[in-house]
Amino acid sequence: MVHHQNKAIREGDNPDLTAERVTGTFDTHSMAAQIYNSEAHARRRREITEIIAKRPELHDTKPFPFMTREEKILESSRKLTLITKHMNEIIEPNNSNEMFHLNNEVLGIEGHPMALHGIMFIPALTAQASEEQQKKWLTRAINREIVGTYAQTELGHGTNLQNLETTATYDVATQEFVLHTPTITGLKWWPGNLGKSSNYAVVVALMFIKGKNYGPHTFMVPLRDEKTHQPLKGITIGDIGPKIAYNVTDNGFLGFDHYRIPRTNLLMRHTRVEPDGTYVKPPHAKINYSAMVHVRSHMITGQAIMLSYALTIATRYSSVRRQGQIDTTQPEVKVLEYQTQQHRLFPYIARAYAFVFAGAETVKLYERVLEEVATGNVSLMADLHALTSGLKSVVSHYTAQGIEQARMACGGHGYSQASYMSEIFGVAVGGCTYEGENMVMLLQLARYLVKSASLVKTGQSSKLGPLVAYLGAKSDSTSLIDRTPTTGFAEYVKTFQHIARRQTLKAADKFFGLMEKGEKRPIAWNKSSVELNRASRLHTRLYIVEAFVRRVEEVADPRLKEVLTDLLHLHVNYELLDMSTYALEDGFVSSSQLDYVRDQLYFYLAKIRPNAVSLVDSWEFSDQELRSVLGRRDGHVYENLFAWAKASPLNKTDVLPSVDKYLKPLMESARASKL
Numbered sequence: 136m137v138h139h140q141n142k143a144i145r146e147g148d149n150p151d152l153t154a155e156r157v158t159g160t161f162d163t164h165s166m167a168a169q170i171y172n173s174e175a176h177a178r179r180r181r182e183i184t185e186i187i188a189k190r191p192e193l194h195d196t197k198p199f200p201f202m203t204r205e206e207k208i209l210e211s212s213r214k215l216t217l218i219t220k221h222m223n224e225i226i227e228p229n230n231s232n233e234m235f236h237l238n239n240e241v242l243g244i245e246g247h248p249m250a251l252h253g254i255m256f257i258p259a260l261t262a263q264a265s266e267e268q269q270k271k272w273l274t275r276a277i278n279r280e281i282v283g284t285y286a287q288t289e290l291g292h293g294t295n296l297q298n299l300e301t302t303a304t305y306d307v308a309t310q311e312f313v314l315h316t317p318t319i320t321g322l323k324w325w326p327g328n329l330g331k332s333s334n335y336a337v338v339v340a341l342m343f344i345k346g347k348n349y350g351p352h353t354f355m356v357p358l359r360d361e362k363t364h365q366p367l368k369g370i371t372i373g374d375i376g377p378k379i380a381y382n383v384t385d386n387g388f389l390g391f392d393h394y395r396i397p398r399t400n401l402l403m404r405h406t407r408v409e410p411d412g413t414y415v416k417p418p419h420a421k422i423n424y425s426a427m428v429h430v431r432s433h434m435i436t437g438q439a440i441m442l443s444y445a446l447t448i449a450t451r452y453s454s455v456r457r458q459g460q461i462d463t464t465q466p467e468v469k470v471l472e473y474q475t476q477q478h479r480l481f482p483y484i485a486r487a488y489a490f491v492f493a494g495a496e497t498v499k500l501y502e503r504v505l506e507e508v509a510t511g512n513v514s515l516m517a518d519l520h521a522l523t524s525g526l527k528s529v530v531s532h533y534t535a536q537g538i539e540q541a542r543m544a545c546g547g548h549g550y551s552q553a554s555y556m557s558e559i560f561g562v563a564v565g566g567c568t569y570e571g572e573n574m575v576m577l578l579q580l581a582r583y584l585v586k587s588a589s590l591v592k593t594g595q596s597s598k599l600g601p602l603v604a605y606l607g608a609k610s611d612s613t614s615l616i617d618r619t620p621t622t623g624f625a626e627y628v629k630t631f632q633h634i635a636r637r638q639t640l641k642a643a644d645k646f647f648g649l650m651e652k653g654e655k656r657p658i659a660w661n662k663s664s665v666e667l668n669r670a671s672r673l674h675t676r677l678y679i680v681e682a683f684v685r686r687v688e689e690v691a692d693p694r695l696k697e698v699l700t701d702l703l704h705l706h707v708n709y710e711l712l713d714m715s716t717y718a719l720e721d722g723f724v725s726s727s728q729l730d731y732v733r734d735q736l737y738f739y740l741a742k743i744r745p746n747a748v749s750l751v752d753s754w755e756f757s758d759q760e761l762r763s764v765l766g767r768r769d770g771h772v773y774e775n776l777f778a779w780a781k782a783s784p785l786n787k788t789d790v791l792p793s794v795d796k797y798l799k800p801l802m803e804s805a806r807a808s809k810l
């Protein structure tokens with residue numbers, strides 16, 4: 136067997152796809168180590184994939200699109216039970232990265248009965264429960280003796296946490312909290328796995344002591360009997376019904392009727408209520424929002440992975456799909472030869488890499504803040520909140536757009552569920568809403584930016600944090616892109632900094648100006664909010680570019696460095712064109728400079744072309760994980776599309792009951808009336 140740089144090559148594959156892999160200039164295992172941020176983790180992913188490949192009991196019994204929701208939940212529970220039983224044979228104990236991969240391979244992205252247990256319930260207990268409480272609940276949760284979720288959002292309120300309606304009123308006489316849902320709109324609504332699977336939840340409720348509202352607090356609440364799984368007395372609970380996607384997860388509703396829990400079920404790591412009702416406040420008002428920050432920090436990587444699923448499917452398929460000619464004297468070309476197809480896919484391949492690099496930095500910062508907060512140091516919480524608010528919004532927005540572009544790039548077959556594109560899109564686009572609606576979270580970042588702008592305007596730039604230090608720097612008068620003989624990334628970064636700085640200061644000016652004219656602060660805020668959110672997006676996109684630059688600078692392997700540098704070139708040129716209005720409006724970039732940027736973009740589309748398949752193969756998704764007929768590693772698309780269609784439940788019989796019952800009589804009566 137010939138040794139190839141692209142490790143996805145196998146004998147018997149579609150030759151069109153093999154030809155793409157042969158042209159790859161770098162080792163895909165080494166690139167996987169960049170993507171997954173460590174050689175060891177990339178290797179472990181492959182090992183886990185191999186273990187799963189050898190265990191048919193962990194495979195899907197039939198394609199997901201052919202199952203009903205009930206069948207999917209049953210199938211997912213079966214596999215969840217198996218992986219729980221055999222967990223220690225497959226992954227390192229308590230390794231969340233390995234668990235994430237195991238889940239994606241075996242259970243898939245549509246969710247499972249313990250999705251929220253791992254993503255939010257355990258993180259909430261880890262960060263917010265006291266040591267004593269952790270001894271009582273965390274070990275049981277980790278052992279899966281109990282199943283939990285995070286119940287915060289209500290029918291009437293998800294964004295505005297101060298106006299949640301669920302109350303937890305302290306009863307000094309019995310030392311209990313009384314949980315109550317006063318109205319229909321106060322029902323918890325949306326929490327994942329609340330509907331049917333969980334028997335506990337970390338519930339967010341407004342805490343009242345002696346008539347005073349202390350705002351949202353988190354409580355550990357038993358919901359169902361541990362033996363019978365029946366709802367406990369005082370609890371109304373169920374599933375909220377099918378959603379756009381993510382339907383294996385039973386998002387649920389929950390109401391409390393004067394439901395009592397012990398005082399000690401308030402999560403008390405940072406906050407306490409003494410038996411007599413004395414309240415001990417936490418070191419930071421938002422410390423109990425940590426489970427949300429946990430997901431926001433990790434979902435950047437999750438979104439990059441889902442974008443790359445779609446790009447892997449579309450890029451591989453575009454290499455085996457032949458349609459039309461570019462040179463009419465030549466045979467039909469692979470659709471990947473079209474510049475429009477490259478322009479549709481390659482900038483998103485670059486974005487997916489940019490997002491995963493930014494995601495790795497975010498998780499690192501999150502872990503640092505988690506450690507510091509555990510020792511009482513809350514100084515970085517605001518920075519982390521600002522960064523993750525911006526990133527979750529920008530990354531989920533472009534991820535959804537990229538997946539939709541990838542779907543359309545697959546033509547008609549992209550519209551078939553055999554592509555799996557609709558599910559990937561549906562799950563990913565949820566990220567624009569969950570963990571804070573994107574506009575709302577951009578406005579959270581904007582608060583931080585406005586404070587920073589105010590420091591700049593009052594001559595206190597030295598107090599700016601590292602993420603916003605550029606706001607205090609002076610711009611060159613014009614961009615130096617194409618004005619220096621060796622235009623490099625530094626000129627682009629300075630241009631992005633200029634654009635983000637100008638928009639931030641302008642939006643802040645608008646806000647401050649309205650207040651100077653007598654508008655009340657919230658009114659002035661609302662009237663400036665579109666401009667403020669523009670600033671948040673530009674700031675975040677600058678951060679993403681910088682994270683990409685930092686990573687490329689670190690790479691030692693020259694082959695990897697070259698292709699990642701090409702991708703970075705593509706990224707900065709595409710991004711600049713995409714935000715060119717901002718660059719042009721104050722003349723910082725001229726139209727002739729933009730022509731240069733455009734030429735560079737086309738140059739790098741062509742340069743990346745031979746590496747396109749290797750760049751998506753490097754994410755090392757198995758066929759089981761991708762669940763897409765179009766995205767198959769071997770490229771044998773057509774025969775498998777036919778097999779997939781034949782397996783459709785509708786094809787079990789030649790004549791459907793609907794035909795016997797309705798269509799046949801209808802046609803017969805139409806024929807009879809003609810006679």
Ligand SMILES: CCCCCCCC/C=C\CCCCCCCCC/C=C/C(=O)SCCNC(=O)CCNC(=O)[C@H](O)C(C)(C)COP(=O)(O)OP(=O)(O)OC[C@H]1O[C@@H](n2cnc3c(N)ncnc32)[C@H](O)[C@@H]1OP(=O)(O)O
Pocket residue numbers: 231232235244254285287288293294295296297327421424425427428430433434435436437438516517520562568569570571572575579582583
């Ligand atoms: C390797 C491990 C892998 C794990 C992978 C996990 C990730 C999986 C990713 C992808 C897989 C995809 C599969 C799909 C998974 C689906 C899971 C979905 C789970 C979803 C769960 C949820 O949605 S839970 C509910 C989330 N809800 C929200 O986010 C609500 C949004 N609203 C808010 O957060 C707040 O209301 C808001 C921040 C908007 C305002 O809060 P409020 O208390 O009203 O604030 P206010 O009093 O006005 O004060 C503002 C003030 O506070 C500061 N602040 C706010 N939050 C924080 C914080 N968290 N930290 C620090 N500071 C904070 C804010 O900055 C303001 O400060 P100042 O400006 O006043 O100084």
Ligand SMILES: Cc1cc2nc3c(=O)[nH]c(=O)nc-3n(C[C@H](O)[C@H](O)[C@H](O)COP(=O)(O)OP(=O)(O)OC[C@H]3O[C@@H](n4cnc5c(N)ncnc54)[C@H](O)[C@@H]3O)c2cc1C
Pocket residue numbers: 251285286287288291292293294295324325326327381386565568569570571572573574575578
């Ligand atoms: C797939 C999925 C899974 C979820 N899982 C969970 C879970 O496990 N646990 C849980 O507790 N919740 C969960 N949620 C709920 C989710 O967190 C909320 O839906 C989300 O935070 C948005 O809140 P909302 O629905 O109240 O939106 P709304 O706030 O009603 O948003 C509607 C519109 O109003 C705008 N808007 C609202 N407030 C403002 C403002 N202040 N300024 C400007 N514009 C504003 C928004 O931008 C949006 O355009 C989940 C949701 C989804 C879709």
